[in-house]
Amino acid sequence: MNDGPAIELRNVSKHYGSASNGVLALDGVNLSIARGSVFGLLGPNGAGKTTLIKVLTGISDMTGGEARVAGFDVRRESLQVRSRIGWVAAEVILDDDFSARENLWLQAKLQDLKDWQPRAETLLRYFDLASRADDKVSKFSTGMRKKLEIALALLHQPTVIFMDEPTIGLDVSTRRMLWEIVTGVHKEFGVTVLLTTHYIEEADFLCDRIAIIDRGKIIAEGSPSELKSRVKADIVRVESTVPLEADRLSALPGVQEVRPEGNEWAIRVASSSTFLPAFLGSVPAATIRRITVEEPSLETVFLDLTGRRIGSDEPMRDVRQFYAQMRRARQ
Amino acid sequence: MMSQFVGLYWREVLRTYRNPFVLLITIVQPFMWLAFFGSSFATAPSEVLVALIGTSSYIAFLLPGTLSTTMLSVGMFGAMSTIQDKRFGYMKRILITPTSKGVIFLSKALGGATRGLVGFPIMIIAAAIFGVSFHLSPIEWVAWVFALFSLSIGFASIFLAVTASSTDWQTPGVVSNFITLPLMFASAALFSGTYFPPWMQAISNVNPVTFSARLGRSFVLGTPTPWSDLAYLVLFAGAMLVIGYAISARWLKVD
Numbered sequence: 001m002n003d004g005p006a007i008e009l010r011n012v013s014k015h016y017g018s019a020s021n022g023v024l025a026l027d028g029v030n031l032s033i034a035r036g037s038v039f040g041l042l043g044p045n046g047a048g049k050t051t052l053i054k055v056l057t058g059i060s061d062m063t064g065g066e067a068r069v070a071g072f073d074v075r076r077e078s079l080q081v082r083s084r085i086g087w088v089a090a091e092v093i094l095d096d097d098f099s100a101r102e103n104l105w106l107q108a109k110l111q112d113l114k115d116w117q118p119r120a121e122t123l124l125r126y127f128d129l130a131s132r133a134d135d136k137v138s139k140f141s142t143g144m145r146k147k148l149e150i151a152l153a154l155l156h157q158p159t160v161i162f163m164d165e166p167t168i169g170l171d172v173s174t175r176r177m178l179w180e181i182v183t184g185v186h187k188e189f190g191v192t193v194l195l196t197t198h199y200i201e202e203a204d205f206l207c208d209r210i211a212i213i214d215r216g217k218i219i220a221e222g223s224p225s226e227l228k229s230r231v232k233a234d235i236v237r238v239e240s241t242v243p244l245e246a247d248r249l250s251a252l253p254g255v256q257e258v259r260p261e262g263n264e265w266a267i268r269v270a271s272s273s274t275f276l277p278a279f280l281g282s283v284p285a286a287t288i289r290r291i292t293v294e295e296p297s298l299e300t301v302f303l304d305l306t307g308r309r310i311g312s313d314e315p316m317r318d319v320r321q322f323y324a325q326m327r328r329a330r331q
Numbered sequence: 332m333m334s335q336f337v338g339l340y341w342r343e344v345l346r347t348y349r350n351p352f353v354l355l356i357t358i359v360q361p362f363m364w365l366a367f368f369g370s371s372f373a374t375a376p377s378e379v380l381v382a383l384i385g386t387s388s389y390i391a392f393l394l395p396g397t398l399s400t401t402m403l404s405v406g407m408f409g410a411m412s413t414i415q416d417k418r419f420g421y422m423k424r425i426l427i428t429p430t431s432k433g434v435i436f437l438s439k440a441l442g443g444a445t446r447g448l449v450g451f452p453i454m455i456i457a458a459a460i461f462g463v464s465f466h467l468s469p470i471e472w473v474a475w476v477f478a479l480f481s482l483s484i485g486f487a488s489i490f491l492a493v494t495a496s497s498t499d500w501q502t503p504g505v506v507s508n509f510i511t512l513p514l515m516f517a518s519a520a521l522f523s524g525t526y527f528p529p530w531m532q533a534i535s536n537v538n539p540v541t542f543s544a545r546l547g548r549s550f551v552l553g554t555p556t557p558w559s560d561l562a563y564l565v566l567f568a569g570a571m572l573v574i575g576y577a578i579s580a581r582w583l584k585v586d
Contacts, residue, residue, distance in 0.1 A: 057427045059585055079429045087427040093420040097346040109338025110428035152424075162427075 004071055006160050006192035007033040007056065012065035014051050014216075025051040027216035028065070033194060033209075035159070038186050040207030041196040042298065044310045048216040049196035050090075053164050056194075058082055070159035083111060086153025086191070090165040092145040096138040100129050100148050103137060104155060111156040123151040126188070127181075143174045150181060154189055161185075163195035167202060175202075182206055198310050200298045212302055219305050228296040231304050234272040235294040236279070239264040242287045252278045264290070335430040336438050343412065343442025348449070361454040364397050365390055365461050368521070384523050386552050391463045395475075395547025396520030398454055399540045402447050402483035403511045406490030409443030410503035413491060413583075417498045422585050436579035439491055440572065444483040451476060463551065471550045478561050481568035482543045486510075488568075488575030495582045520544040539567045 014026040025048045033039045041049050054060035056069055058078045067074040070084040094103050101120070108116035124130040127147040137145060146166070153161050163182070167175040183206065186193055197203050203210050204224050211221040220227055233256055238244065244265055249258045254270035269275040272293045280288075294300060302310050348354055369390035372380055377387040384392045413435075416422045425435060455465065467475070489510065494502050515521070517531050518540035524532055535541045542560040549556045 059423055059426060082427060083429045085427065087424070089420055089423070091420060093424050095342065095346070095421065097349050098342075106338050106342055107428070109334050110425060110430050112334040112429065 004068075005032045006035040006037070006070060007031065007039075007194060008068045009052075009056075010066045012052075012055060012067050013063045014048075014055055014060065015063040025216050026055065026062070029213075029216070029218055031211055031218060031221070033192065035192050036190060037208045038182070038193040038195070038206055040203040040210040041194065041213055042198065042200070042203040042210050042302070042310070043196075043213035044198055044308070047198075047213045049198075049213060050164055051216075052213070053087075053162050053194070053196060057085060057087060057162060083156065084159045086156070086158040086161040088146075088149050088153050088161065088163040088166050090168050092142070092149050094137045094145060094148060094152075096136065099134045099136055100124065100140075100151075101133045103148060103152060107152045107155050113156055116155060119155060119157070120151075123154055127151050142170065143177055146170075146174070146178055147181065150185060154185065154191070157189075158191060160192045160194060163193060165196055165198070167197070167199065179205055200302075200310060204298055210298070212298075212305065214302075214306050220301065224298060227298060227301045231296040231300050233268050233270055233296070233300075233304075234275075235300055235303075236267045236269055236272055236275060237261070237264050237290075237292045237294065238267065238279070238288065239290040240283065240287045241289055244283070248282065249279075252282065332431070332434055335428070335434050339425070339430075339435060339438035340442050340445075343409075343438060344445050347408075347446050357450055358453055361397075361401075361450060361457040362460075365393070365454075365457050368397070369393050369461060385554070388463060390458060390461045391551050392523075392548065393521065394454065394458045394463060395551055396518070396540075396544040398451060398479055398547060399482060399518070399543040400511075400515045400520050401450055401454075402444075402479055402543070403486055403514060403540070404507070405443045405447035405483040406486040406488075407503045407507040407511070408446065409439045409487045410490040410494040410506070411500070412443075413439055414494065414498060414500060414503065417584060418500075422583075426585055431580065432583040433576050433580040435583065436488075436491055436495075436576055437572075440484055440487040440575060443487040444480055447483040448476065448480060451479065465551065466553060467550050471556070474556075474558075474561055475547050475550050478543050478546050478564050481561075481564040482539055484568040485539060485564070485571040488571035492571075492575040492578040495579050496584045498584060514538055514540050518544060519548075539564055542567075 009029050009031045012026055012029045013024065016023045016025055029052065041052060043049055051060065055062045056067055056074060058074060058081060061075070069081045072080040072084070074081055095106065098106065101124070104116070104120040104123070108120070121130070124133050127150070129144060129147060129151070132140070132144070137148060140148065166182070167178050170178065179202065182193065182195070185191065195206065207224065209221065209223050210227060211218045212227070213219070220230070246258045249255060249265065249267055252275060254274045255267055256270060257268040259266045259268075267275070276291070299310060302308070372389040375389075380387050380389060386392050416425070422435075426432070459465065490503065490506060493506050517534040518524075518538045519535060520540050524535045524541065527535060542563045545557055546560040546564070548554070
């Protein structure tokens with residue numbers, strides 16, 4: 001039982017609200033997450049990431065399908081699951097009236113741990129919190145609070161830790177610090193980590209494998225390099241001082257797709273090294289304000305799969321078209 | 332289950348009294364109650380008071396009733412604490428451990444009841460300062476505390492059950508206004524029920540606040556003790572605990 005995957009989902013669905021007027025937050029999700037891995041669930045806001053964590057931690061019941069965590073059925077063996085998982089919330093959730101050590105004491109009580117003090121002291125030292133262990137956590141910095149939250153999640157030596165958007169709202173330096181902590185915790189404590197994020201670079205940096213989720217469905221899964229290798233194209237972004245014609249751009253060699261994005265054109269090409277000489281030969285150089293080449297990234301993978309960027313819910317509108325409409329309206 | 336209960340119960344008790352403002356109010360409030368309300372009949376002739384309430388000391392008469400009505404507010408604080416845990420996400424932290432919703436309910440109900448009882452010795456001291464003398468046996472002291480504990484558990488259970496699925500800060504206040512005031516006035520807590528109209532007497536006769544006030548009053552005034560009132564309060568607490576546990580286990584909302 002303990003040799004299987006850390007997390008396994010078969011056709012898991014979750015429906016909120018009434019059958020006729022509800023929301024399908026998870027739509028037949030299938031996943032298998034190996035023990036000891038750092039697995040990322042990448043997707044835009046509202047994709048179903050947090051719902052998936054709620055279902056796997058037993059906070060929310062699934063509408064259909066089956067899920068197992070640490071070898072136990074999430075629905076039928078909920079107690080065993082909850083004693084083998086740790087949780088790190090998007091927003092730091094601690095008892096602010098208590099000290100760091102008291103928060104650990106309370107977590108030990110909730111997990112019914114008997115000999116928890118040595119482990120707690122080890123964690124306090126590991127996270128550099130030992131000297132402030134008896135201070136109220138309301139006096140802690142955001143970084144310290146995050147560290148304590150991870151210490152709470154590790155106290156009972158869980159098999160799996162769920163991290164729901166662990167760096168959302170953090171400044172860049174704290175985010176970097178947290179990445180190092182997650183990497184360190186994974187190596188030091190050998191725990192499986194399932195983290196959700198909508199930060200491309202976070203998933204790329206931290207995860208062994210990634211599943212891209214959109215509108216409740218897993219639309220791709222693999223290692224970051226496997227996912228990127230699926231996109232056999234570069235994205236060339238061009239901003240010019242004169243209007244460019246989509247038809248003329250499409251006729252250039254290797255062009256797969258031409259799309260307006262804001263006040264620039266996003267041109268998907270088989271190879272930027274073939275496209276660029278042809279493009280620069282077809283327009284006066286003085287009219288080019290900016291050219292950028294985007295090599296395959298998880299962002300382009302998502303764009304390729306959905307036609308949208310992770311940060312946006314709708315395809316970007318052409319700003320020039322918008323202003324043109326405004327001008328016509330005024331006339 | 333015991334470990335989770337102990338952790339959450341102590342959390343309830345400790346976090347209340349780590350707030351200096353709560354501590355200060357807990358100490359000052361009994362004095363204010365007795366000073367302001369107890370002085371209502373300060374200049375009334377003794378024979379009028381004896382005829383009305385059976386004693387010449389209105390403070391001695393009022394004390395058991397005031398203690399009983401104080402227990403009504405325990406429920407509101409328990410419900411507010413639960414809603415705070417939901418809104419700040421702590422409820423999720425608790426439930427992503429092997430802790431059941433029923434245990435959360437029990438810890439809130441008993442934690443609230445304990446919190447309510449902390450006011451008991453302060454109130455007794457305040458009454459003594461205002462001239463009330465106490466001649467209770469140890470058994471009577473224990474019985475009085477147990478009666479108040481039962482009353483507060485009963486009301487804490489009602490509040491927690493009613494607000495189990497709510498995440499709105501306003502709900503406990505609204506429920507409190509709906510439950511507390513009618514139960515306070517339709518009881519023998521503040522006045523003797525002798526001159527109540529029949530419909531109000533009917534409510535007072537089943538109101539647990541009346542039973543608690545009547546029992547405590549018998550101890551303070553040295554009149555025959557209605558021990559059946561204690562049994563009624565224990566039954567009330569037990570029934571509300573069972574109902575509250577079942578409702579919370581089924582409907583306690585996480586966020």
